[in-house]
Amino acid sequence: MKKYExxxxxxxxLDEVKTKELIAKLKDIYVVAGSNIIxxxxxxxxxxxxxxxxxxxxxxxxxxVETEADSNKEFExxxxxxxxxxxxxxxxxSHVEGSTLDMLRK
Numbered sequence: 001m002k003k004y005e006x007x008x009x010x011x012x013x014l015d016e017v018k019t020k021e022l023i024a025k026l027k028d029i030y031v032v033a034g035s036n037i038i039x040x041x042x043x044x045x046x047x048x049x050x051x052x053x054x055x056x057x058x059x060x061x062x063x064x065v066e067t068e069a070d071s072n073k074e075f076e077x078x079x080x081x082x083x084x085x086x087x088x089x090x091x092x093x094s095h096v097e098g099s100t101l102d103m104l105r106k
Contacts, residue, residue, distance in 0.1 A: 001066045003038070005100050008079060008088035009058035012045055022084055023061055029075050035067035041101040052086045062101055064093065 008026065010019055023042075030037060043060035052058070065071075072090045079088040093100050 001035070001068055002092055002094045003064060003066050003096075004072060005062065005064050005091045005093045006072075006075065006089070007060070007062040007091075009048070009052070009060055009086040011053075011084045011086055012055055012057040012059060014059070014084055018084075019059055022082070026075065026078065026085075027063065029078060030063075030065050030067055030071050033067060033071040033074070035065050035071055037063055037065050039064040039101050055086060058086050064101060 010022060014022065027037070027040075040063040041061070043062070045057055045059050047057050048055065076088070076090065079085045
């Protein structure tokens with residue numbers, strides 16, 4: 001298994017309950033696949049660098065996971081289908097020591 005950093009931005013128009021449900025749904029993709037979630041970071045609502053689909057803010061969430069590539073494909077498929085996910089990224093960080101989210105926490 002390789003280590004990946006996964007980040008996504010959710011539409012700010014969702015209420016808090018729906019946002020938490022979507023985060024849980026996306027996280028469950030990896031849990032069901034038997035992946036190991038190493039680290040999580042909830043940045044909350046932040047201003048975007050540029051407008052995406054007429055949204056000026058978004059809800060940022062990141063996690064680091066040890067998983068197989070198949071789980072990432074399913075995650076990407078669900079994110080593309082969901083209208084509530086503005087952007088997402090999956091980065092292979094197997095070569096990086098420790099958690100890459102520590103930089104965001106500062």
